[in-house]
Amino acid sequence: MSNTEKNKIIGGTLYIVATPIGNLADLSERARKVLGEVDFIAAEDTRVTGLLLSQYGITKPMLMYHDHNKEQKEKEIIKKLQSGLSGALVSDAGTPCISDPGGELVRACIENDVPVTSVPGCCAAITALTLSGFVTGRFAFEGFLTGSQGEKRKRLEEIKLDKRTLIFYESPHRVQKTVALLHEVLGERDVALARELTKLNEQVVHTTLGRAVRFFDEHAPKGEYVLVVAGAKSEQIREEAFFADMTIAEHVTFYMNSGLSKMEAMKAVSRDRGIPKGVVYKEMVE
Numbered sequence: 385m386s387n388t389e390k391n392k393i394i395g396g397t398l399y400i401v402a403t404p405i406g407n408l409a410d411l412s413e414r415a416r417k418v419l420g421e422v423d424f425i426a427a428e429d430t431r432v433t434g435l436l437l438s439q440y441g442i443t444k445p446m447l448m449y450h451d452h453n454k455e456q457k458e459k460e461i462i463k464k465l466q467s468g469l470s471g472a473l474v475s476d477a478g479t480p481c482i483s484d485p486g487g488e489l490v491r492a493c494i495e496n497d498v499p500v501t502s503v504p505g506c507c508a509a510i511t512a513l514t515l516s517g518f519v520t521g522r523f524a525f526e527g528f529l530t531g532s533q534g535e536k537r538k539r540l541e542e543i544k545l546d547k548r549t550l551i552f553y554e555s556p557h558r559v560q561k562t563v564a565l566l567h568e569v570l571g572e573r574d575v576a577l578a579r580e581l582t583k584l585n586e587q588v589v590h591t592t593l594g595r596a597v598r599f600f601d602e603h604a605p606k607g608e609y610v611l612v613v614a615g616a617k618s619e620q621i622r623e624e625a626f627f628a629d630m631t632i633a634e635h636v637t638f639y640m641n642s643g644l645s646k647m648e649a650m651k652a653v654s655r656d657r658g659i660p661k662g663v664v665y666k667e668m669v670e
């Protein structure tokens with residue numbers, strides 16, 4: 385299929401369209417075409433999207449689709465799509481469905497056999513990750529830390545020993561408090577504080593969580609932030625894991641008592657501790 389054919393707007397299809405996260409020039413040519421040619425646009429905030437569309441001289445029927453009306457609007461959108469109209473879903477900035485409304489609508493489309501396709505583009509999490517300098521091969525997107533202080537702490541406890549790079553979203557009003565909590569629960573680690581990405585005042589501060597708390601004492605947070613936190617190091621995992629006070633032999637016995645063969649238990653211990661299997665075998669035969 386040629387690109388021209390692939391880019392033809394198909395009736396009855398929902399297009400998930402990414403929009404810029406600050407720099408208008410980041411709206412892709414394909415996104416512009418889709419927004420200009422679909423029959424309707426479902427937008428998180430029609431005023432915000434209206435401003436974007438006016439930059440490109442696009443006028444289009446729009447409807448609001450946000451967290452507070454999504455159940456009711458889902459039915460309306462699905463009905464329009466089933467009648468053969470094509471539609472686009474956009475959020476205020478970046479990729480819909482990523483800490484933004486859209487996930488449930490995509491699920492509803494799938495359940496109703498309505499075709500969905502994506503017009504990819506900006507995502508603040510990925511933009512910040514690429515600028516962090518941390519391991520990018522494996523990462524965990526955590527979005528906003530929500531709920532009570534206790535719930536946030538519990539969520540952090542669950543991922544404390546995750547080796548993957550961690551990505552959080554945060555607003556300027558809460559960023560210092562969030563960084564303090566990250567420091568308290570995850571311990572001292574490298575962090576990249578990325579703000580105003582793609583904008584004139586883009587800034588990425590490479591520091592540690594402890595220093596970041598003090599950094600915000602002197603520099604009032606400005607703009608929206610992505611916090612990219614380095615994953616747990618093997619030493620931290622060893623110090624804080626359930627087996628921290630066990631000898632290697634006790635650790636192997638623990639796994640054997642839970643039903644693993646001696647060989648499987650030794651492999652599990654080597655994986656937990658991040659040490660070569662040979663070291664575990666040697667310990668067990670001595």
Ligand code: SAM
Pocket residue numbers: 405406475477478479480481482483484506507508509552553554555578579580581582583608609610
């Ligand atoms: N769907 C969006 C995406 O694809 O990135 C995210 C929407 S979420 C409601 C908004 C959060 O994304 C902000 O609070 C901030 O954490 C992050 N964000 C969005 N734009 C940003 C930018 N230009 N610089 C830094 N962070 C940004």
